[in-house]
Amino acid sequence: MGPIWPSYYGECSALLFVVDAANPTQVSSSCIQLLSILSAAQLASVPVLVLFNKIDLPCYMSRVEMKSLFRMQDIISWATQPITILETSARDGTGLADVLQWLRATLG
Ligand SMILES: Nc1nc2c(ncn2[C@@H]2O[C@H](COP(=O)(O)OP(=O)(O)O)[C@@H](O)[C@H]2O)c(=O)[nH]1
Ligand SMILES: [Mg+2]
Structure with missing residues (x-):
């Protein structure tokens, strides 16, 4: 669906970027998608939650491994947006309370 994401950028006040941490074959394309989002002019000051x-x-890759594979420190220093990182399981609910807290704090 990546090609149609830009049609939503204009109405976007917070951005959640979900990465499948159990799929090593998608890490590089996911990283490129994230860089493309972060460089969009319409999203220049939109808070981002990865x-x-x-x-x-x-088989999931830990936060440390994912941050390293994404070169996340470089991305954070280069990006104009505030970037927060959380680990989640949409299946068992791990981390979802922190996602809601981030949304409340960001949109509140
Ligand atoms: N085990 C597990 N499965 C998940 C989780 N989140 C989504 N899924 C499952 O992943 C499948 C969707 O695939 P996904 O890789 O998320 O999306 P897609 O690659 O964009 O199609 C569905 O069967 C979801 O139930 C999660 O946190 N843990
Ligand atoms: Mg998938």
Whole structure:
């Protein structure tokens, strides 16, 4: 669905970027998608929450591994947006309370 995301940028006041942390084959394309979002002029000051999801699966990559694979420190220093990172499992609910808290604090 990536090609149609820009049609929503104009109405966007907070952005959740969900990464499948159990799928190593998608990390590089996911990183490129994130860079493309972060460089969009319409999103220049929109707070971004990056979710490393599916941490309930035994093969998931840890936050440390994901941050390293994404070169997340470089991205955070380069990006104009405030970026927050959380680990979640949409299946068992891990981390979802923190997502809601972030949304309340960001949109509140
Ligand atoms: N184990 C697990 N499965 C998930 C989680 N979140 C979504 N899914 C499952 O992942 C499937 C959707 O695939 P997904 O990789 O999220 O999306 P897609 O790659 O964009 O199609 C559905 O079967 C969801 O139930 C999670 O946190 N843990
Ligand atoms: Mg998938």
